[in-house]
Amino acid sequence: MKPYRLVDLVDDRPAEGVFRVNRALFSDPELFDLEMKHVFESGWVFLGMASQAADLHDYFTTRIGRIPVIVARGKDGVLRCFVNSCPHKGARIATQPSGNARLFACPYHSWTFDSSGACKNVKWHNAGAYGQGFTEEDHDLAPIARFGEYRGFLFGSLSADVPSLDDHLGEARHMLDLVADQSDEGLELVPGRVRFTFAANWKMQLENCSDQYHFTSTHPSLIKVLERRAAGENGAAVKSSLAGADFWKGGDEGIVGGSYIFEHGHVVTWGRMEPNPSQALYSSHTALLEKFGADRTAWMFNMRNLSLFPNAQVAVNASTQLRVIRPIAHNLTEMETWCLVPKGESAEARRLRIRQYEDFFNPTGMAIADDNAVYEECQTGMTGQDGPWLQGHARGLAATRKGGNDLSDRLGMEPVSSVAGPSQLADETLFQGYYHAWLDRMSEVLA
Numbered sequence: 525m526k527p528y529r530l531v532d533l534v535d536d537r538p539a540e541g542v543f544r545v546n547r548a549l550f551s552d553p554e555l556f557d558l559e560m561k562h563v564f565e566s567g568w569v570f571l572g573m574a575s576q577a578a579d580l581h582d583y584f585t586t587r588i589g590r591i592p593v594i595v596a597r598g599k600d601g602v603l604r605c606f607v608n609s610c611p612h613k614g615a616r617i618a619t620q621p622s623g624n625a626r627l628f629a630c631p632y633h634s635w636t637f638d639s640s641g642a643c644k645n646v647k648w649h650n651a652g653a654y655g656q657g658f659t660e661e662d663h664d665l666a667p668i669a670r671f672g673e674y675r676g677f678l679f680g681s682l683s684a685d686v687p688s689l690d691d692h693l694g695e696a697r698h699m700l701d702l703v704a705d706q707s708d709e710g711l712e713l714v715p716g717r718v719r720f721t722f723a724a725n726w727k728m729q730l731e732n733c734s735d736q737y738h739f740t741s742t743h744p745s746l747i748k749v750l751e752r753r754a755a756g757e758n759g760a761a762v763k764s765s766l767a768g769a770d771f772w773k774g775g776d777e778g779i780v781g782g783s784y785i786f787e788h789g790h791v792v793t794w795g796r797m798e799p800n801p802s803q804a805l806y807s808s809h810t811a812l813l814e815k816f817g818a819d820r821t822a823w824m825f826n827m828r829n830l831s832l833f834p835n836a837q838v839a840v841n842a843s844t845q846l847r848v849i850r851p852i853a854h855n856l857t858e859m860e861t862w863c864l865v866p867k868g869e870s871a872e873a874r875r876l877r878i879r880q881y882e883d884f885f886n887p888t889g890m891a892i893a894d895d896n897a898v899y900e901e902c903q904t905g906m907t908g909q910d911g912p913w914l915q916g917h918a919r920g921l922a923a924t925r926k927g928g929n930d931l932s933d934r935l936g937m938e939p940v941s942s943v944a945g946p947s948q949l950a951d952e953t954l955f956q957g958y959y960h961a962w963l964d965r966m967s968e969v970l971a
């Protein structure tokens with residue numbers, strides 16, 4: 525690896541109106557290794573939803589960076605997270621994505637562990653002629669350093685040297701509240717899961733979730749279908765909630781969308797959507813108005829794509845999607861995605877939400893395949909390069925305001941900065957939030 529300095533990687537000169545990113549952040553495998561260690565394995569990352577392990581002894585498996593972990597609910601009802609690696613010789617104890625297990629038996633030599641990670645048996649222990657040192661050693665699965673929940677969203681850190689989870693999420697919690705408040709019973713994932721890979725760097729996905737600029741360019745076939753349905757063709761087709769929205773259509777000079785940057789790299793991009801019957805949430809509109817008032821309810825119906833740095837996204841647009849980003853290599857990323865739903869919504873609302881989900885999301889939907897294809901084009905276009913600078917992080921700079929605006933005030937939310945404007949403004953400065961967090965974490969290793 526070249527002896528990179530941070531200033532070689534991100535060119536951030538706000539006074540001069542410059543913010544540029546080096547292509548090496550996407551194309552250098554050694555920088556990728558540093559990211560795994562210092563971004564993913566040294567700070568808070570998203571793990572999953574508490575509802576994925578709702579009952580005693582339920583568990584699911586995931587990773588923190590490269591490290592496999594198990595999230596399990598013990599017989600005491602407490603959720604814990606431990607490293608999915610046997611103390612004996614390192615094998616993964618749980619090999620399935622999820623399940624229910626009072627005991628995990630290691631597939632190699634059958635050491636067993638209970639659902640709180642405690643070692644319950646070392647096979648043939650008594651005949652093993654172990655020395656005193658072994659007997660005194662801890663044989664339990666190693667708990668991760670920090671583990672926490674915010675309104676059903678679970679996070680973990682391999683390092684204890686991190687802020688509290690509430691501090692880490694900061695003002696972005698308001699955006700999670702808008703989702704969690706939709707049901708008194710909380711949130712759940714529609715059963716079934718989708719896992720797919722794309723041959724590009726993980727930051728392509730991080731950026732694209734907040735990229736309003738690409739929508740009309742990358743998704744022309746989706747837009748054609750929406751237009752044909754709006755014109756009455758194929759009346760039986762699912763009604764897209766995006767068809768009635770104006771934030772992507774252009775021409776409107778009023779405020780139809782914008783973005784917020786929060787501390788620690790979290791960002792949201794939003795677009796105005798008037799509550800309408802094509803939205804699954806619409807059947808709760810009256811109840812939500814009564815409970816939360818006009819301002820909060822209006823926000824619940826807006827399109828909002830939230831990214832929680834570095835690896836979680838909640839996309840509220842055509843339906844509601846939870847995404848977990850798992851980087852595998854500098855040019856390979858695995859995604860796990862689910863339809864995220866308020867518990868207890870009506871069968872009709874749930875049906876609409878799932879149909880809209882299939883229509884837009886999944887590698888088989890009309891949007892996601894387009895996105896994956898352009899990520900791979902970018903990766904191919906950038907292979908092996910550490911220059912010239914990318915110019916994709918500057919749009920909107922002159923419209924950026926410090927702090928929030930009238931719309932964030934309505935939620936009592938205080939972002940670091942905000943942009944609001946007509947659809948064709950299509951802010952790209954919110955990506956800078958990611959790179960400021962990236963610089964913070966990478967400054968541990970690069971001068």
Ligand code: FES
Pocket residue numbers: 610611612613614615630631632633634635
């Ligand atoms: S590696 Fe787990 S029991 Fe041997």
Ligand SMILES: [Fe+2]
Pocket residue numbers: 732738739742743891895
């Ligand atoms: Fe897209």
